[in-house]
Amino acid sequence: MKKKFLGVVLSVAMVATLLAGCGKKEEAPTDETATEAPADDAAADEGSSSDKVITVGIINNDPTESGYRTANVKSLEEAFSAANGYEAKTFYSLKNDEQINAAQQFIQEGVDYLLLSAADTAGWDSTLKDAQAAGIPVILFDRTIDADESLYAASIVSDMDKEGQTAVEWLASQNLDEYNIIHIQGVMGSAAQKGRSGALQEKVDAEDSWNIVTQQTAEWNAEKAQQIVQSVIDSGEEFNVIYAENDDMARGAVAALDNANISHGVDGDVIIMGFDCNKWALKEVQAGRWNYDGQCNPFQAPYIDEVIKTLEAGQEVAEKVIILEEKGFDSSITDEEIEANGIGDETAPTE
Amino acid sequence: MQKNNSKSSVAKAFSGIFRNQLFIPIAALLLLALFNFIMDPSFFAISFGHNSAGNPVLSGRLITILDNGSELAILAIGMTLVTAASGGQDISVGAAIAIAGSVILRVLCGGQVSPEHLQAPIIVGFLAACIVAMLFGAFNGVLVAYFKIQPMVATLILYTAGRSIASWINNSQLPIVNEPKFGYFGGLIPGIPIPTPFIIAVICMIVMALVLKFTNLGLYTQAVGINESSSKLNGLNPKFIKLLSFIILGLCVAVAALIKVSRVSTINYSVVAKDIEMDAILAVALGGNALSGGKFSMPASIIGAYVIQFLTTTLYKFNVRADALPAYKAAVIILLVVLSAPVVREKLSSLGKKLKSGTRVKEVG
Numbered sequence: 001m002k003k004k005f006l007g008v009v010l011s012v013a014m015v016a017t018l019l020a021g022c023g024k025k026e027e028a029p030t031d032e033t034a035t036e037a038p039a040d041d042a043a044a045d046e047g048s049s050s051d052k053v054i055t056v057g058i059i060n061n062d063p064t065e066s067g068y069r070t071a072n073v074k075s076l077e078e079a080f081s082a083a084n085g086y087e088a089k090t091f092y093s094l095k096n097d098e099q100i101n102a103a104q105q106f107i108q109e110g111v112d113y114l115l116l117s118a119a120d121t122a123g124w125d126s127t128l129k130d131a132q133a134a135g136i137p138v139i140l141f142d143r144t145i146d147a148d149e150s151l152y153a154a155s156i157v158s159d160m161d162k163e164g165q166t167a168v169e170w171l172a173s174q175n176l177d178e179y180n181i182i183h184i185q186g187v188m189g190s191a192a193q194k195g196r197s198g199a200l201q202e203k204v205d206a207e208d209s210w211n212i213v214t215q216q217t218a219e220w221n222a223e224k225a226q227q228i229v230q231s232v233i234d235s236g237e238e239f240n241v242i243y244a245e246n247d248d249m250a251r252g253a254v255a256a257l258d259n260a261n262i263s264h265g266v267d268g269d270v271i272i273m274g275f276d277c278n279k280w281a282l283k284e285v286q287a288g289r290w291n292y293d294g295q296c297n298p299f300q301a302p303y304i305d306e307v308i309k310t311l312e313a314g315q316e317v318a319e320k321v322i323i324l325e326e327k328g329f330d331s332s333i334t335d336e337e338i339e340a341n342g343i344g345d346e347t348a349p350t351e
Numbered sequence: 352m353q354k355n356n357s358k359s360s361v362a363k364a365f366s367g368i369f370r371n372q373l374f375i376p377i378a379a380l381l382l383l384a385l386f387n388f389i390m391d392p393s394f395f396a397i398s399f400g401h402n403s404a405g406n407p408v409l410s411g412r413l414i415t416i417l418d419n420g421s422e423l424a425i426l427a428i429g430m431t432l433v434t435a436a437s438g439g440q441d442i443s444v445g446a447a448i449a450i451a452g453s454v455i456l457r458v459l460c461g462g463q464v465s466p467e468h469l470q471a472p473i474i475v476g477f478l479a480a481c482i483v484a485m486l487f488g489a490f491n492g493v494l495v496a497y498f499k500i501q502p503m504v505a506t507l508i509l510y511t512a513g514r515s516i517a518s519w520i521n522n523s524q525l526p527i528v529n530e531p532k533f534g535y536f537g538g539l540i541p542g543i544p545i546p547t548p549f550i551i552a553v554i555c556m557i558v559m560a561l562v563l564k565f566t567n568l569g570l571y572t573q574a575v576g577i578n579e580s581s582s583k584l585n586g587l588n589p590k591f592i593k594l595l596s597f598i599i600l601g602l603c604v605a606v607a608a609l610i611k612v613s614r615v616s617t618i619n620y621s622v623v624a625k626d627i628e629m630d631a632i633l634a635v636a637l638g639g640n641a642l643s644g645g646k647f648s649m650p651a652s653i654i655g656a657y658v659i660q661f662l663t664t665t666l667y668k669f670n671v672r673a674d675a676l677p678a679y680k681a682a683v684i685i686l687l688v689v690l691s692a693p694v695v696r697e698k699l700s701s702l703g704k705k706l707k708s709g710t711r712v713k714e715v716g
Contacts, residue, residue: 062515062621063518063523064523065621066619067619073523074523214670216667217676219622219625220619221619221623223419226615227419227664227667228667231412234415234668235393251615255538255615257403258403259402259539260400260402261400262403263403279464280465
């Protein structure tokens with residue numbers, strides 16, 4: 001009796017998970033229309049590209065992951081809307097195996113293009129081969145994966161190592177006598193953490209005047225970052241740089257500094273560095289309360305659109321791997337730059 | 352004669368101490384304190400200063416522990432009741448905090464991302480969060496009490512769906528509150544140097560203590576937890592008591608959510624209060640409460656919560672490598688949980704008895 005209940009409940013829970021995953025589909029088409037569309041396309045063949053609807057299967061990480069991801073998902077959904085001649089099927093998960101399942105589902109349903117931001121770099125080979133066999137071009141965005149270049153049509157990604165290097169170069173250009181750094185890391189092993197930690201670590205190893213006071217993961221969590229910085233303050237150790245690997249954690253760190261009356265930002269005792277370029281964070285930089293914010297560009301949609309248009313026209317993609325341009329901003333940032341590069345909406349959604 | 356009496360009462364007290372539920376959490380706390388004292392006495396230094404807004408503030412590691420342990424202590428209160436009444440745990444509190452926090456920000460920001468002024472009084476946002484969190488608590492409670500689903504399985508539903516719901520409430524935006532007053536709940540009220548979260552936690556403890564003293568809630572909860580059918584025969588309504596315990600936990604969740612979102616004046620749905628459910632359950636276990644329900648001790652759970660925070664702060668202090676941190680935490684916690692398990696306590700207290708009946712000289716160990 002009890003076991004039966006457990007079984008029922010477990011299956012309910014699983015369905016609930018599924019629903020939770022699908023909950024954010026928004027304007028995604030219903031299943032029937034979606035599966036019919038590609039079948040029609042296949043019959044019509046590649047010729048008439050002008051007025052046919054292109055079906056794309058988008059596999060991305062969960063939009064709740066961060067402000068970056070929220071902006072990323074939103075920009076993709078806007079770009080691949082019905083108004084622009086697309087039908088988008090979306091699947092969002094932070095788990096690689098769930099993403100692979102969804103990808104196989106999309107391949108079976110016969111989407112025209114598969115857009116992929118993989119949770120993990122490994123494990124995609126067979127799925128990509130299936131897609132190739134089915135004649136579905138795969139376009140990687142945001143994150144690259146460990147697979148042969150022949151298995152995907154294009155790749156539009158961020159270079160996390162470069163983001164870290166840009167930030168460290170900026171920090172070096174400040175010409176401090178001594179760098180005592182509190183290094184707050186993201187979730188260990190994520191591409192963003194590796195890239196942003198790697199550059200700093202290299203510099204610290206190379207230079208005598210660069211020291212790490214503490215190095216700790218706050219797992220992208222503002223409150224944990226606050227606790228870590230609080231702990232350093234309590235111990236009375238000297239520091240003059242906080243290198244936080246995203247904006248949220250920099251925010252938490254600043255809260256701890258404010259509590260202890262330690263000045264920060266331009267003309268302050270402590271240099272504050274963040275990543276991701278949320279609009280609110282860029283405003284902190286502009287106001288001089290933070291010193292630096294490194295960009296992580298979530299707007300790959302226009303590039304993807306271009307690649308699809310090229311392929312639809314039957315041409316070869318000129319550049320298979322496109323690395324997005326990513327800058328770092330300090331207090332010289334202008335309002336226009338905040339508007340153009342900041343992520344996250346400032347105005348109320350109209351709907 | 353007199354002397355003899357006092358000697359046996361010492362032995363009695365000795366076995367009584369082991370039997371007392373508060374023994375293990377307090378011992379753990381003292382042990383951690385002692386360890387820190389030996390390693391670095393400055394751990395206990397408390398200093399008085401001013402924050403950047405010019406308000407008085409107490410700082411030091413002990414204050415940090417009291418401050419950061421608040422949410423956990425508040426959750427431990429509700430979790431203890433749920434554990435005692437239903438013999439199971441709610442694993443959805445972290446997700447529920449995300450929901451409640453999201454509701455607060457939705458109300459205060461009125462759907463905007465970063466409004467200049469609050470769109471509604473803070474109290475309205477908090478009350479809305481209370482109602483929503485209690486509704487979700489009731490949802491869990493109904494599944495457990497009326498559909499007789501295992502608590503851990505029933506709350507698994509909200510555990511998986513909760514953070515998506517939280518994100519949906521705010522249209523996947525991450526709103527930011529610019530009003531400094533909102534920061535008071537997770538920071539400092541001007542003029543009061545003690546962190547507000549701790550004050551809120553103390554208020555919650557006092558309210559709960561009064562409720563337990565002046566109502567039959569504690570008695571009824573224990574009766575239902577010990578034997579549901581006999582409590583029914585005695586005229587109690589076990590289903591309602593279980594439901595009530597989940598609703599009270601919902602209220603605790605709303606309070607914890609207010610503190611969490613106030614600390615940084617914003618929210619991140621996927622990381623806010625991450626894994627806090629496990630810490631809350633651990634706090635209950637560390638308090639020596641039987642996880643299968645029945646008798647409970649509220650103070651023991653609350654001390655358990657602060658033990659966990661004490662441990663976290665200690666690990667941060669010693670700069671334990673980030674990726675090794677959970678392993679250290681796990682090792683210490685396994686030790687504490689095993690020591691505080693009712694079975695082991697029984698053994699320890701019988702050991703105490705043996706010492707009492709055997710040679711009395713040896714008892715000082």
